[in-house]
Amino acid sequence: MHRILIVEDDERVSELIKRGLEEQGYEITLAYDGLTGKKLASQYDYDLVITDIILPKMDGLDLCKEINRVKSGIPIIMLTALGTTDDKVEGFDAGADDYLVKPFEMRELLARIRALLKRNARAASQPGNSLNYAGLEMNLRTRSVKRNGTEIDLTPKEFSLLKYMMQNPERVLPRAEIADKVWNTHFDTGTNFIDVYINYLRKKIDKDFNKKLIHTKTGMGFILKAE
Known part of the structure; x- marks a missing residue:
């Protein structure tokens, strides 16, 4: 129960x-x-x-x-x-x-x-305590994130969003899918909270690094990709 x-x-x-x-x-x-x-x-x-x-x-x-x-x-x-x-x-x-x-x-x-x-x-039920992609490290047990050894402080929802992107790297994630899998809700086209959180992540994950990892695919969604 x-x-x-x-x-x-x-x-x-x-x-x-x-x-x-x-x-x-x-x-x-x-x-x-x-x-x-x-x-x-x-x-x-x-x-x-x-x-x-x-x-x-x-x-x-x-x-x-x-x-x-x-x-x-x-x-x-x-x-x-x-x-x-x-x-x-x-x-x-x-x-x-x-x-x-x-x-x-x-x-x-x-x-x-x-x-x-x-x-x-x-x-x-999922095995493993960490996710890694292109120098980005996420410890699922301690809920800590590092990029190239530099600690990155995330809010709980930023952590959840990045976690889903790291679980699905190099795949375009539509807003509706992110809303469903990260927020457990249907995407409301009248609000832009997903875009707001993507921007939050960009400022923390990409701002101080030459290689950008979080990209927008216009009209499609977002993708975590080293390019």
């Missing part, structure tokens, strides 16, 4: 989510403020966390950062009424794995949960 922590200060909303998830066989713990959510996430093992952004005592962004600091690897879904590209980028920068805008349907939340749990189970 998968254990899920829900951090939501609106008791009506949290109870509705709790009831819907328990009907699907999930074990649910509720917290109504960010500090309580942080304490629970630190003390107990959860398979997934669902959190609102606007919370008493500690907001969902800071909560997300704290969870990633003490227990990196727990999937986090953010629930919010804010749905602009900047809002999504801020959530992903904090370490969220997915982002669901209120109001939402329970079946959509369930689909996001299943996708994240499946992805984590698949990642845990």
Whole structure:
């Protein structure tokens, strides 16, 4: 049975989510403020966390950062009424794995949960602790990245995006595929958060090196290739 922590200060909303998830066989713990959510996430093992952004005592962004600091690897879904590209980028920068805008349907939340749990189970079963390509080294256990021996500091979502590109080098990755595999969502052509994160990676991975690794294929997507 998968254990899920829900951090939501609106008791009506949290109870509705709790009831819907328990009907699907999930074990649910509720917290109504960010500090309580942080304490629970630190003390107990959860398979997934669902959190609102606007919370008493500690907001969902800071909560997300704290969870990633003490227990990196727990999937986090953010629930919010804010749905602009900047809002999504801020959530992903904090370490969220997915982002669901209120109001939402329970079946959509369930689909996001299943996708994240499946992805984590698949990642845990994969052998090897590192990925390497053209002088780029990624340690999956310590979540560290180096290029030609130089340490590169990435946010959790930048790490996930680069990881997927390193797992699929020299292959054009369409935006829709990146959205599905890295963000577990359908690509919304009205937002450009994937392009924003590609630019983040370029600044960190390519800026200080002569050989560029991250390239745009106009009208097609992006590719990791030494050229």
